[in-house]
Amino acid sequence: MTIPSTGLTVPAESEQDTAGTIPESRASVARTLLRDPAAVACLAYVVLVLLMAALAPLIVKVSGWDPYQFDQSAIDPNMGGIPLGGWGGISGDHWLGVEPGTGRDIFARIVYGARASMLIAVSATVLTSVLGVVFGLLAGYFGGRVDMVISRVMEFLMAFPALIFMIAVLSAMPADNRQYLLVVVISVFGWPYLARIVRGQTMSLKQREFVEAAVASGASRSTVVFTEILPNLRSTILVMVTLAVPGYIGTEAGLSFLGVGVVPPTPSWGQMIAASVTWYSVVPTYFLVPGAFLALLVLSFMVLGDRVRAIVDPGGHA
Helix, strand or coil, X not given: CCCCCCCCCCCCHHHCCXXXXXXXXXXXXXXHHHCXXXXXXXXXXXHHHHHHHHCHHHHHHHHCCCCCCCCHHHEEHHHXXXXXXXXXXXXXXXXXXXXXXXXXXXXXXXXXXXHHHHHHHHHHHHHHHHHHHHHHHHHHHHXXXXXXXXXXXXXXXXXXXXXXXXXHHHHHCCCCCHHHHHHHHHHHHHHHHHHHHHHHHHHHHCCCHHXXXXXXXXXXXXXXXXXXXXXXXXXXHHHHHXXXXXXXXXXXXXXXXXXXXXXXXXXXXXXXXXXXXXXXXXXXXXXXXXXXXXHHXXXXXXXXXXXXXXXXXXXXXX
């Protein structure tokens, strides 16, 4: 859940030719990333998973198996439902094997599991970013009582045992719309980490000459915030968003593993890993396949986040 502090520094005034200009543009960041083989490989995998999530119905149609469809001919009922054939039933019909006990196609469930994981992680990241930026700007720019109230709320949420609370709340909630509840609950505990950094940099930026000049010229508070301060926070927000996504993917998988996340029969990678525990000794591929997809996705986002942080803040990157 905790998003690590980026340690980013605000660009010096000499680096800001005009208000809203940042040292590294999005195009510059993209060009630098594309020259890094590791970043390119990670980006390619992330794009692959995103395409899987977006095109899940079409991909499953091509594979010939629905994620909820049982294939009793692919398992041995006399052996407790163990998949027929080697490597968990991998064959021309079932590209990644079948689920023990039910015969459901693992490839189809992986594809739809990617949709659930990415939908929750991306939605939570968007909501977290909006809340974090808004409250961080309010606290940093207005200060005083506004800052005090927002800061106390942030401190409370950051000190609260989030995982325990998530498990308790989600366990008590109905199974309907569980994915939306996951997004809300994850976001409630995620936004303070971004808000704290935005607050600190806003407090620094509002003392700069270009902001004071805008205020002196009669610009409204909203104009100062959205045209002078917010554009200079884009690098920070970009890094924090990149680092938040893998954290939320892992959170969703962990909650689903514990049985309070995505509700069966809706596929989820964490849910598949949990179901594979009892079969690991006889069908290890049932655990390894979703585990590998999940681990590679989290690793890819972490590497991309690390590379982006190194590009936008080379001085603060270890």
